[in-house]
Amino acid sequence: MIAVLSGGTGTPKLLWGLKEIYDDFFVVVNTAEDVWVSGNKICPDIDSVIYALSESIDTETWWGIADDTFTTHERLKSLGFDEGMRIGDLDRATHILRSELLRKGKSLLQAIRILKNSFGIKQEIFPMCNEEVSTLIETNEGLMHFQNFWVGRKGEPEVSKIIFNGIEKARMPEEVKDLLKQCDSVVIGPSNPITSIGPIISVKGYVEVLKRKRVVAVSPIIGNKPVSGPAAKFMRALGYEVSPAGVAEVYRDFIDVLVIDERDADYEIEFAEVTKTDTIMKEKGDAVRLANFLLDIL
Numbered sequence: 001m002i003a004v005l006s007g008g009t010g011t012p013k014l015l016w017g018l019k020e021i022y023d024d025f026f027v028v029v030n031t032a033e034d035v036w037v038s039g040n041k042i043c044p045d046i047d048s049v050i051y052a053l054s055e056s057i058d059t060e061t062w063w064g065i066a067d068d069t070f071t072t073h074e075r076l077k078s079l080g081f082d083e084g085m086r087i088g089d090l091d092r093a094t095h096i097l098r099s100e101l102l103r104k105g106k107s108l109l110q111a112i113r114i115l116k117n118s119f120g121i122k123q124e125i126f127p128m129c130n131e132e133v134s135t136l137i138e139t140n141e142g143l144m145h146f147q148n149f150w151v152g153r154k155g156e157p158e159v160s161k162i163i164f165n166g167i168e169k170a171r172m173p174e175e176v177k178d179l180l181k182q183c184d185s186v187v188i189g190p191s192n193p194i195t196s197i198g199p200i201i202s203v204k205g206y207v208e209v210l211k212r213k214r215v216v217a218v219s220p221i222i223g224n225k226p227v228s229g230p231a232a233k234f235m236r237a238l239g240y241e242v243s244p245a246g247v248a249e250v251y252r253d254f255i256d257v258l259v260i261d262e263r264d265a266d267y268e269i270e271f272a273e274v275t276k277t278d279t280i281m282k283e284k285g286d287a288v289r290l291a292n293f294l295l296d297i298l
């Protein structure tokens with residue numbers, strides 16, 4: 001069995017391919033970007049994983065449901081309330097169901113299990129923890145939630161610090177502990193190392209487990225740029241080089257193999273094996289090819 005650590009764009013793309021050729025895996029997902037909007041809890045990374053594994057994701061944007069409509073969002077706007085985030089009607093149904101389950105006393109893990117079963121997904125999808133953790137970005141415009149920084153302010157402010165608010169109280173769920181015990185290998189997909197994988201490995205217990213596993217990570221950085229998103233800004237702010245080597249540095253304590261893109265220069269890393277392939281996933285075939293490459297390594 002393979003454990004996959006995921007954020008909300010790069011790794012869901014990989015999972016979209018992996019599920020075509022292999023089914024003995026489970027996913028542990030970042031929840032530090034979760035936010036309550038219009039009365040409902042949105043778990044952007046969890047939902048992208050659910051939508052990717054159930055073939056419902058919008059593969060243009062890599063968030064939300066394909067061919068969704070935005071009637072409720074637009075109606076709210078015309079009534080004078082801007083949600084700050086464009087939420088699709090079908091996507092909103094996911095948020096409503098999850099929030100109702102939470103309001104009825106289910107844990108986040110239980111609510112996600114019910115949801116992913118409704119989407120017909122066989123594999124387990126776990127939140128990194130049940131407790132609420134929020135990524136806050138300290139910027140030249142003040143402290144803001146990750147979603148305000150990325151969606152509201154389009155990632156423009158200067159970043160000086162990243163805080164995972166609530167992380168001290170976060171615990172690895174027992175269900176994750178049990179399954180991690182049973183697997184030998186962990187794949188860290190091409191996700192933002194700071195704000196997607198960073199919160200997971202900051203929850204007490206994950207690093208200790210990862211040190212005992214064979215860990216293969218795919219770099220989300222090609223050359224000195226991420227394929228998408230704010231990873232470069234965050235890596236720079238924390239003093240990491242924006243390069244595949246910088247990504248490996250974030251994972252230094254537990255990484256065994258770093259997969260970099262074939263467009264990258266050859267180089268060596270003293271604490272990990274480096275291997276190259278085409279890591280750009282535009283279509284299903286690309287994701288299947290990368291998943292196959294990872295299975296060969298494992």
Ligand code: GDP
Pocket residue numbers: 006007008009010011012013045190191192193196197218219220221225226227228229230231279280281282
């Ligand atoms: P977020 O929660 O939306 O930030 O999603 P992730 O952290 O899972 O994914 C964002 C990261 O995925 C970015 O740093 C991108 O560079 C990377 N990424 C997205 N698509 C690809 C791809 O096709 N190949 C590679 N190598 N990285 C990708």
